[in-house]
Amino acid sequence: MDGDANTPSATAPGRLRHAMVDEILARSTEHDRPLDPRVETALRTVPRHLFLPGRTLAQAYADVPVVTRTDAHGAPTSSVSQPAMVATMLDQLRPRPGHRVLEIGSGGYNAALLSELVGPAGSVTTMDIDPDVTARARSTLDAAGYDRVEVVLADGEFGLARRAPFDRIIVTVGAWDIPPAWPGQLARGGRIVTPLRLRGLTRSLALEQEGDHLVSRSDQMCGFVPMQGVGESPVLRIPLHGAQVGLVVEDGPVIDPASLEGALAAPRVDLHSGIDLGPAGPFSGLDLWLASAFPGFCLLTATPWAVGHGLVAPAWSGGTPALAEGGGFAYQGAPWPVDPGTARFEFVVHAHGPGADGLAARFAGQARVWDRDHRRGPGPVLTVHPADTPDERLPAGFVIDKRHTRVVLTWP
Ligand SMILES: C[S@@+](CC[C@H](N)C(=O)[O-])C[C@H]1O[C@@H](n2cnc3c(N)ncnc32)[C@H](O)[C@@H]1O
The missing domain is CATH 3.40.50.150 (Vaccinia Virus protein VP39)
Structure with missing residues (x-):
């Protein structure tokens, strides 16, 4: 191995490794999650490039998955x-x-x-x-x-x-x-x-x-x-525009893909929630809250092409919180500047298809509940129970039934 675990090494892999760890440490401190010093020492010690033969040192020491x-x-x-x-x-x-x-x-x-x-x-x-x-x-x-x-x-x-x-x-x-x-x-x-x-x-x-x-x-x-x-998990993918835009449904409900045919082509409803998300995001608690609030919760995915051509404007193209019901759907829109020129963003909702106005209003309504009651809280307690646990022995909360377990999200 090159270089001492705690002092920046003179060799290129050692230098790059220490720079990578410094960056991880700075971000964990910024997010108020100081890293265990033992983990830091291990990261400074293990030569990551040896686990990525054929990759450049720069690739091996960039903070990205390979x-x-x-x-x-x-x-x-x-x-x-x-x-x-x-x-x-x-x-x-x-x-x-x-x-x-x-x-x-x-x-x-x-x-x-x-x-x-x-x-x-x-x-x-x-x-x-x-x-x-x-x-x-x-x-x-x-x-x-x-x-x-x-x-x-x-x-x-x-x-x-x-x-x-x-x-x-x-x-x-x-x-x-x-x-x-x-x-x-x-x-x-x-x-x-x-x-x-x-x-x-x-x-x-x-x-x-x-x-x-x-x-x-x-x-x-x-x-x-x-x-x-x-x-392997059972995932339902519902195309809304070929392979360009779709809904990913996991852990129920059973949504008939045919019910959403043509929904994206219907005019878009935009709703401004008034929630100031600040400069940051995504919010783990907000997503989990929406997932526990709606049986029809799902994720909207879109290719860069679909976003670039204005087909959809999701918060995150890889999977943005959404709600599908009655042939229509609503989803969290791309962060909207609160005031032009500020780095603060508002939670907005877009919706299409039958009942779009109502879906957008309910989606924004639950986001407001999270903003008011849970945003500054600790988030849900997650417990995992054997699949044969009867309802009356589960803690109060939103239940997600899996093959072997029942996962409960209990909000304080
Ligand atoms: C993200 S990679 C693991 C990364 C790794 N721990 C590292 O040191 O960076 C995920 C791995 O899980 C493996 N995998 C997927 N399903 C699995 C299963 N049922 N049992 C064991 N491994 C599985 C995949 O083949 C893949 O190599």
Whole structure:
């Protein structure tokens, strides 16, 4: 390895690595989420470029995910994750020296960081469903000197019983559910950190066992390639304009795609909510609030072409909160300057199709409730219960039923 962990190295990889970590640290302080110093030391130590052979040093030390595998349609199926996201999740995980850790979704880099964090008394096992990924993880881990990390080819849905129990389980792929193997293979007092898809939104949760259910101690916005294999999620994509604009529906309701045919071609209703979002966004709590407020919650997606040609003006083209009902739909519009020249933006809603006025009004109305009652609050408590838990034993809140679990969002 090049350079000392705590002093900027004179070598190019070391210099670039320290610059990358400085940037991550500055942003985490700015967002009032100071990074665990142990995670910082690990980030300063592990040579990320050795996990990205064939990429330039600049690519290896930019704070972006690097896609390493794509499917037949060009969609990413594997990547070496974004360093800032890796840092956030390690912070949520709290691995300590001596811990036994299971990582689901391999890339090599995060496993090496975990190896630094658990030290020689601990152990790290990383598993992936894709043989090319495990082969690359094995060879890069060996080349970087992390030959103690075990690499396993298997579907993470079932965990790894032969190595259980684990003090920590970290999932680095977009899970739609928490399969029983994960809590089942967790040691007492253990913690699972996993991205969980909730009605199309993804949050990295830090879950701990409490009696017969799991409680999330922290939730962070994130984006991950979707889980493959047995745990693949059922997603409904409703085209609104060929492949250019669509709605993504996850965790119900059942929307008949035919009911939305022609809706986008109907005149657009614009509604200004009066909510000053300030200079920032997105707001994790706002999205979760809207997802818990409407059975017809979904996400609107659009290509840059569709946005450029004015077909839609979403807040985020990759997936903007939306509501579909009765053949019409409403969605959160691109942030609207409160006053020209200011960096403050208003929450606006656009809607099309039957009932567009009413949909826009209800969507803006719920955003106002969030602004008034929850914006400055701690956000929802997320709990995960076995699928056979009857309603009367669930906490009060919005329930999302999955295959193995019932996830409840309880708003204070
Ligand atoms: C974002 S990458 C992992 C990044 C990695 N942890 C790193 O160090 O940067 C997600 C990985 O999850 C894997 N994956 C998808 N479904 C899986 C499953 N059911 N079990 C195990 N791995 C899976 C993919 O093949 C992909 O390599």
